[in-house]
Amino acid sequence: MVPPQYYLLLSAALFCIGLFGILTRRNALLFLMSVELMLNAANINLVAFSNVWGNVTGQTFGLFMMALAAAEVAIGIGIILVLYRNFDDVDVTKATTMRW
Numbered sequence: 001m002v003p004p005q006y007y008l009l010l011s012a013a014l015f016c017i018g019l020f021g022i023l024t025r026r027n028a029l030l031f032l033m034s035v036e037l038m039l040n041a042a043n044i045n046l047v048a049f050s051n052v053w054g055n056v057t058g059q060t061f062g063l064f065m066m067a068l069a070a071a072e073v074a075i076g077i078g079i080i081l082v083l084y085r086n087f088d089d090v091d092v093t094k095a096t097t098m099r100w
Helices: 004-024 026-054 057-087
Strands: none
Touching: 004 026, 026 057
């Protein structure tokens, strides 16, 4: 059996990569991918602790978080399409004002 510390290290690494991506990238698609990495890191923690404690509560919350991530992607893609339509680019620094 794999010790839970390995799962926590993997989760921390994924979360740090996602945080680095959010803080350094300007492309909205890469920004969205970084948020997904951070959500997956939280899912790994939930499932790992669920396995350690021997119940399915963490796995249930993990399923709900996957549904939340799918909804977040759908809304995020819509926002990116509007961003591209209005500013002809997906650079998040160019969209300083949201207007009609």
